[in-house]
Amino acid sequence: GAVVSQHPSWVICKSGTSVKIECRSLDFQATTMFWYRQFPKQSLMLMATSNEGSKATYEQGVEKDKFLINHASLTLSTLTVTSAHPEDSSFYICSAKSWELTYNEQFFGPGTRLTVL
């Protein structure tokens, strides 16, 4: 099956620093990648959609200058949380999809748990 990896799996940082999270599709080319945020005991909320080589499309209420997304290749997208604050602490999950795959489903990475002190 299609595999998506995320790195790091968890990160703890000080308030005011920036954190980069990588999302990779390991065995397929991802035409589109999605970034979600999940607070404890809540559902996944879509933050942004990114296509390789173009600017990400952010959902309403998501600050694009705070959550920088770069989709540099068909297998890699990065999310950078700039000037992180404690309220940014959350579980960040990426997903990837490709027209080559069955159902056109999204394959999810294992997630990155961010804790901002």
Place this chain on the structure above:
Amino acid sequence: AQKITQTQPGMFVQEKEAVTLDCTYDTSDPSYGLFWYKQPSSGEMIFLIYQGSYDQQNATEGRYSLNFQKARKSANLVISASQLGDSAMYFCAQEFNQGAQKLVFGQGTRLTINP
């Protein structure tokens, strides 16, 4: 706006019994897709089953089946012969905005299988 509703915050089921997790959706789009994902405590999202709005038959994948009632806008997940490993959060999701094919998720149902 699309909205997915899962009315059961928690379900407790005896091992080997069947369980139905409810999901209703609200859309005016004629073409859409419905997904169910399982999220164990590790956090990964595991794809279970998919139903397209034009599919004539209910989707099935092993022990998982989807009871799709289009007129009622419901897409309930049925797990047969439940196992202890089925204990997890379950999310229903609808794919909308066909161009970008984004997913909107329901609130989730925490399923606990008792031995």
